[in-house]
Amino acid sequence: MSDPAEIYARLTTELERKTPLAVATVVSGDPLGAKLLVLPDEILGSLGSPALDAAAIADARAQLEAERSITRTYSGPEGEVDVFLQVFPTPPTLLIFGAVHVAQPLSVFAKHLGFEVIVSDARTKLATEERFPDVDRIIQAWPDEALADLPVAPNWYIAILTHDPKFDEPALIGALETPARYIGAVGSRKTNIDRRRRLTEAGVSPEDLARVRGPIGLDIGASTPAEMAVSILGEIIAERHGRTGAALTGKAGPIRGDAEPVAAR
């Protein structure tokens, strides 16, 4: 049994480490305020009874998987209790190829949105801490080398901003071999047509090509680097929630999150 201060200290440490975790709290009934911290391989605290703990742990793990916090009612030894199951899933990662001008506001805005941000570029003059002070990781390498080293998962988003076929084509081919949720590549309509032709010639299938968003971003007329960053992140957020990115005016249905309300991230 852990005391509340120990649970809180561990919670803050694990959140800083980005550990996927859940916290169950009795919000109505006794013992009011009791907490259970559900870590991948460890449980701290108790809600007052082993049976309630077991039920809350199982539900907390399911909610973590679904990335959705919820309040549930359980029967405890002292009667009914409401337990808030708050989940903190692994944050999404934005992998940016090309430490170019657009990458600077893009990385800053993405950090505000809760993304882990990695910037990769073989040009060591561009991929520097001075230019990207806020990012989680800078990789000075060719795209295929960088990708070979990264655990790209389905909650990863890849933006290819290099504007140079010798960088962006290996980045695209490598990205298409990963389960990344989103792959976008900067470039004019002409660049995109040329790029798709070259990728087809290099053996990329039509199904894989259909995964590539290009020209990257939403249609908001973005022209400055900051506007382009907003356009790209708008498309990424829409993809994250299964939305189109169209204006809400005249649309029906929920405004926020997926079809069902989602937890704050």
Next chain:
Amino acid sequence: MKDILPDMEAWRAAGNRVALATVIKVEGSAPRPVGASMAVSDAGEFTGSVSGGCVETAVFEEAQEVLRTGRPKLLHYGITDDMAWDVGLACGGAIDVFVEPVAE
């Protein structure tokens, strides 16, 4: 909660006590989703939000009481409570907010 942790930690490091308020349930449309949180210190500082401005002042006062008593509290705000509360949500939804002292 992740976004307000740095402020909470700074207040605690300065020797202040902190209460955490979290949206634990939403009915209908509400300005902030389940999990949104704000923190309040006994020095009168606050960070984050639970409703985008509609009920923060009331939650702030409740949080001060939670810090005085050390007892957590479950609050309900919504259109159905307009008679009971002088604050409510403009958007017509209802929210439950749990306020708890952060363990020392």
